[in-house]
Amino acid sequence: MTTESQVDLLQQSDRLYARYVKPLEQAHTGEYVAVAPDGRLVLALTLPDVMEKAEEALPPGNFLFKVGDVAVDTILHQRRRPRAPSQAPAD
Numbered sequence: 001m002t003t004e005s006q007v008d009l010l011q012q013s014d015r016l017y018a019r020y021v022k023p024l025e026q027a028h029t030g031e032y033v034a035v036a037p038d039g040r041l042v043l044a045l046t047l048p049d050v051m052e053k054a055e056e057a058l059p060p061g062n063f064l065f066k067v068g069d070v071a072v073d074t075i076l077h078q079r080r081r082p083r084a085p086s087q088a089p090a091d
Contacts, residue, residue: 012037013063021065029068036062043067 016035024033028043034054035041042057044050047064054062 013065016063017065021067025068031067033065033067034058034062035065 016037016039020035020039020041021033024031024043031043031045032047032050033041033043034050036058040058042050042053044053047066050064054064
């Protein structure tokens with residue numbers, strides 16, 4: 001189950017992406033960006049590089065994105081129905 005704080009965090013990340021990262025898509029698709037809540041950002045070609053640059057340049061609490069690849073997924077845990085025993089092929 002998603003908690004209220006997770007929903008808030010997801011909404012904040014959506015707003016930051018739309019405002020600061022989306023405008024970068026044409027020139028920087030595939031690169032990584034770290035965005036501080038105040039809009040400051042750093043770009044790098046790899047995830048480890050952007051994390052290192054963000055640690056040096058931004059305050060704690062920034063968001064990491066891959067430019068152009070916004071993928072947010074929710075995994076729903078559902079009760080699975082038991083599988084029927086598989087039947088071995090007749091020889």
